[in-house]
Amino acid sequence: MKKILKNFKSSPHSSIKWDNYFEIYENCLNRFINKNITLVEIGIGNGGSLFMWRNFLGKKAKIIGIELNPEAKKFEKYGFKIFIGDQSDPAFWKDFYNKNGKIDILIDDGGHTNLQQITTLMESVENMNNGGVILIEDTHTSFMNYKGFKNPSKNSLINFTTNIIENLHRRNPMVKKRMNDLSKKIYSIEYFDSIVLFNINKKKLSYSKNLHNNKKLNPHFIDYRFKRPNAIKEYSQENFVTGFFKSKISKKGLINRVYENNIIKKYLKKIKK
Ligand SMILES: C[S@@+](CC[C@H](N)C(=O)[O-])C[C@H]1O[C@@H](n2cnc3c(N)ncnc32)[C@H](O)[C@@H]1O
Known part of the structure; x- marks a missing residue:
């Protein structure tokens, strides 16, 4: 069984995740184990995932939770840092990153609406450390027109990210477009069932050269x-x-x-x- 799935099952508080997520977590987060890194998760719910992240990543990791529900503050007594705020509010993010500095891992398991997912992504990219990852969960909401998600639409998270695919291709000089901030920061985007993963690697990114x-x-x-x-x-x-x-x-x-x-x-x- 995957280590992180064991950590999920043995968490002292409850958590809800789709079963295909654990392999993805393990593949993209293994390299952060026992490192001095900061993980931020949006959406605390009953708090179980906070314990899962800490047990998986080890004691050196700083685990921060973001939640709309003010009751989530109670998890601070277990050593997590909790911020109460709305992920769809750009002012919240400005304040958050001013206080905390750059982070390494961002897990978006919040409200899953288009605006929440897109604001979180766009306000966070520039605040990621080199080598960091942004993992947006439950992206099936981009295809749901019930429970208030109003999709598919041109503003779904998935459709929004296809614009960023174009930004990655600006690194190829044949496209003849100027690189923008996203072209310079996002190394790759990976799509899975219900997860979109952004790999941040600023060091690697400049115009590609043609070799012969x-x-x-x-x-x-x-x-x-x-x-x-x-x-x-x-x-x-x-x-x-x-x-x-x-x-x-x-x-x-x-x-x-x-x-x-x-x-x-x-x-x-x-x-x-
Ligand atoms: C699916 S639950 C989180 C589950 C938790 N990560 C787990 O593993 O069980 C979603 C959480 O996101 C919170 N949430 C919803 N909209 C939000 C928003 N705009 N900003 C911050 N948190 C939000 C909800 O209050 C809820 O606790």
Whole structure:
């Protein structure tokens, strides 16, 4: 059994987590064990997860909880630091990071609405130590339109993060876009069932360089990328060509595009089934 699952089960207080989370926790948090690091969890509930984090990471870890419910302050008697506040309030975060400085691990297990998740992420990225991780939990709420989550929508957490995917690609000079703060801080984003994980690594991040080994041996290569003469033929064979397009068959570019769209539409259908 995973060490962290044992720590979850033996916690003296109750906690609720999905069973697939423990493998993810262990894979991304192992390297922080017995280190002088700070973990912050939003959403304390009955407090069980605070004990799980401490038992997993060891005594050197500083464990901080954030909660709307003022009663959560009672967990301070067990040595945790508790802040009462609203994760969807940017002013709360400014004050929080002013008081605590940068952190290493952020677990968002709070209210799981779009605004709460997005505000937490955006106010925290710049306050993460190098090598840190932001783990947003219960991201299935991006696809729920009940319990007040109002999704799917263009402002769901998952849709929001796809904009950040573009930011990562700005590190490639071929994209010809200036790197922004997120391009310089987020090394990678990992998607799991109900968890999105952000790996922060500022040191590694600058424009990517194109490498070509043995250049003298093979200075050039023939790129067949756009040499696909059969598109129109396949297109007709598959009976996609309407009378309209038959009459414009000489417009190879247009036909190829319709051909491509139809193929991709078929794959999309498979995804959305
Ligand atoms: C799912 S529970 C947390 C569970 C806990 N981490 C555990 O493992 O059992 C969610 C908690 O988030 C708190 N919460 C909800 N909205 C919040 C907000 N906007 N800011 C801070 N905490 C919030 C709730 O009061 C609740 O205690």
